[in-house]
Amino acid sequence: MGQPVGDEPRDDAELVEALRGGDERAFADLVDELGPALRRLALAHVPSEAVADEVVQDTWLGVIRGIDGFEGRSALRTWIFRILLNNARTRGKRERRTLPFSFFRRDDPEGRGGPTVDADRFQGRRGDQPGAWARPPVEWSSPEERLAGDAARRVMLEAIAELPARQREVLTLRDIQGYSAAEARNALELTETNQRVLLHRARAKVRAALERHFDDEGGAGR
Amino acid sequence: MSPQAQAQLTCKEFVELVTDLIEDQLDAALRLAAEAHLGDCDGCEAYLEQIRQTVAALRGLADSGDFTRDRERALAAFRELRADAHGNGNGAGRSE
Ligand SMILES: [Zn+2]
Numbered sequence: 151m152g153q154p155v156g157d158e159p160r161d162d163a164e165l166v167e168a169l170r171g172g173d174e175r176a177f178a179d180l181v182d183e184l185g186p187a188l189r190r191l192a193l194a195h196v197p198s199e200a201v202a203d204e205v206v207q208d209t210w211l212g213v214i215r216g217i218d219g220f221e222g223r224s225a226l227r228t229w230i231f232r233i234l235l236n237n238a239r240t241r242g243k244r245e246r247r248t249l250p251f252s253f254f255r256r257d258d259p260e261g262r263g264g265p266t267v268d269a270d271r272f273q274g275r276r277g278d279q280p281g282a283w284a285r286p287p288v289e290w291s292s293p294e295e296r297l298a299g300d301a302a303r304r305v306m307l308e309a310i311a312e313l314p315a316r317q318r319e320v321l322t323l324r325d326i327q328g329y330s331a332a333e334a335r336n337a338l339e340l341t342e343t344n345q346r347v348l349l350h351r352a353r354a355k356v357r358a359a360l361e362r363h364f365d366d367e368g369g370a371g372r
Numbered sequence: 373m374s375p376q377a378q379a380q381l382t383c384k385e386f387v388e389l390v391t392d393l394i395e396d397q398l399d400a401a402l403r404l405a406a407e408a409h410l411g412d413c414d415g416c417e418a419y420l421e422q423i424r425q426t427v428a429a430l431r432g433l434a435d436s437g438d439f440t441r442d443r444e445r446a447l448a449a450f451r452e453l454r455a456d457a458h459g460n461g462n463g464a465g466r467s468e
Contacts, residue, residue: 281382
């Protein structure tokens with residue numbers, strides 16, 4: 151909880167002073183701490199590793215150039231994530247226009263509203279037990295093995311690409327990168343509740359995609 | 373999200389609580405209701421388990437490729453734009 155990884159996080163004021171003073175060691179620590187998460191968040195918006203690399207590099211350039219003007223109104227790390235997200239969202243929009251297929255096509259960035267599981271999975275008002283499963287999920291057989299496979303991996307990546315942008319950001323930091331709720335909330339400037347709602351919806355959609363995949367594959371036994 | 377905690381949860385209500393349940397954000401009454409429902413419903417038990425399995429599988433996507441090049445480029449830019457500009461200052465941490 152609290153600070154993202156890194157053994158002894160300095161407080162912001164000290165770190166900002168070090169960066170302004172050209173302390174390369176302090177900068178390297180920051181790059182090591184945030185680099186993987188920044189790269190992964192960039193990949194949540196742009197379609198290739200090469201573009202993600204550029205977005206991350208532009209972010210560090212923004213930090214290096216902007217640190218003198220950083221006023222500390224937000225936490226240093228929140229500021230860095232904000233620079234990255236602005237870059238990544240802008241780049242993502244531009245790249246999307248040039249893509250032949252529907253990569254990241256949602257317009258509604260939060261995608262709130264509506265149930266997370268298809269309503270037709272449950273009994274309607276006239277059923278014996280309204281709101282109970284009509285078609286319950288069936289335990290996945292040998293889930294560890296199948297979930298680790300290439301096919302499942304592809305299904306997850308496709309499902310993530312289909313998520314509304316904010317859901318994709320939260321899922322990326324929380325579940326792929328392993329950030330705590332507090333870390334993700336600070337990085338993405340979300341309220342605790344909003345963070346959780348977005349995560350909830352995103353996870354449900356990835357699960358549903360896996361379920362469809364396993365159904366098609368057959369072999370979901372009990 | 374406001375199923376009355378007193379009443380029994382339906383499956384449709386339960387699935388909307390799984391994240392709050394996993395994140396330990398349910399108030400005591402709702403948590404009890406959710407646990408009571410779980411104990412009595414194979415479908416919701418499977419659903420919750422699949423959400424957990426999904427979360428674990430997502431963590432397996434964490435290999436974000438090669439980070440060393442990003443790192444080298446960032447450090448090079450820092451050296452060029454900052455360390456040199458302040459190079460003879462107080463000797464703060466030039467590590468190479
Ligand atoms: Zn149920």
